[in-house]
Amino acid sequence: GAVVSQHPSRVICKSGTSVKIECRSLDFQATTMFWYRQFPKQSLMLMATSNEGSKATYEQGVEKDKFLINHASLTLSTLTVTSAHPEDSSFYICSAKNPSGVLEQYFGPGTRLTVT
Amino acid sequence: DAKTTQPNSMESNEEEPVHLPCNHSTISGTDYIHWYRQLPSQGPEYVIHGLTSNVNNRMASLAIAEDRKSSTLILHRATLRDAAVYYCILTGSGGGADGLTFGKGTHLIIQP
Numbered sequence: 001g002a003v004v005s006q007h008p009s010r011v012i013c014k015s016g017t018s019v020k021i022e023c024r025s026l027d028f029q030a031t032t033m034f035w036y037r038q039f040p041k042q043s044l045m046l047m048a049t050s051n052e053g054s055k056a057t058y059e060q061g062v063e064k065d066k067f068l069i070n071h072a073s074l075t076l077s078t079l080t081v082t083s084a085h086p087e088d089s090s091f092y093i094c095s096a097k098n099p100s101g102v103l104e105q106y107f108g109p110g111t112r113l114t115v116t
Numbered sequence: 117d118a119k120t121t122q123p124n125s126m127e128s129n130e131e132e133p134v135h136l137p138c139n140h141s142t143i144s145g146t147d148y149i150h151w152y153r154q155l156p157s158q159g160p161e162y163v164i165h166g167l168t169s170n171v172n173n174r175m176a177s178l179a180i181a182e183d184r185k186s187s188t189l190i191l192h193r194a195t196l197r198d199a200a201v202y203y204c205i206l207t208g209s210g211g212g213a214d215g216l217t218f219g220k221g222t223h224l225i226i227q228p
Binding site: 004006034036043044045046049059091093094095103104105106107108109110112 | 148150152154157158159160161162165203207214215216217218219220221
């Protein structure tokens with residue numbers, strides 16, 4: 001089956017610094033990837049849709065200048081949290097569309113971000 | 117997006133079948149019914165999807181009511197590894213082409 005990886009799996013950073021999270025499709029090409037955020041004991045919330053070669057589409061309420069998304073290749077999308085603050089601490093998860101159809105999404109294992 | 121309603125939690129015994137219900141009374145004619153599950157501290161995992169007919173795969177079965185206003189995910193023989201949050205999600209005919217809208221899901225507890 002299609003595999004999506006994320007790196008790092010866990011990161012701790014100081015308030016005010018920036019953190020980059022990578023999402024890779026390992027055995028397929030993903031023209032579209034999605035980024036979600038999940039706070040403790042809550043459900044996943046879609047943040048943005050990342051399209052290869054074009055600008056990301058952000059959900060309402062998500063600051064595009066704070067959460068920079070780059071999808072420069074068919075196998076890699078990156079999410080950069082700029083000037084991170086403690087309230088950005090969360091579980092960030094990416095997903096990609098099933099390349100052989102449009103009905104399933106494959107999710108990465110997630111990245112736990114802690115901002116101190 | 118049409119909304120789904122699931123029980124907050126359910127408990128079952130290991131090696132017994134589990135029936136997880138989902139109500140989606142405002143489903144439209146072209147909406148697909150998807151189920152994903154999320155194990156603790158992991159990303160969600162696709163389980164199954166269907167449109168009108170019941171579906172089976174190696175993980176589970178999906179039973180869809182005739183009026184499509186409800187569905188049931190069936191785990192035929194639960195194991196401890198099936199303990200997870202199960203999400204019932206409706207998507208348009210584009211399916212995974214759009215980002216998914218997750219509800220609160222059902223927290224499935226499996227007792228040994």
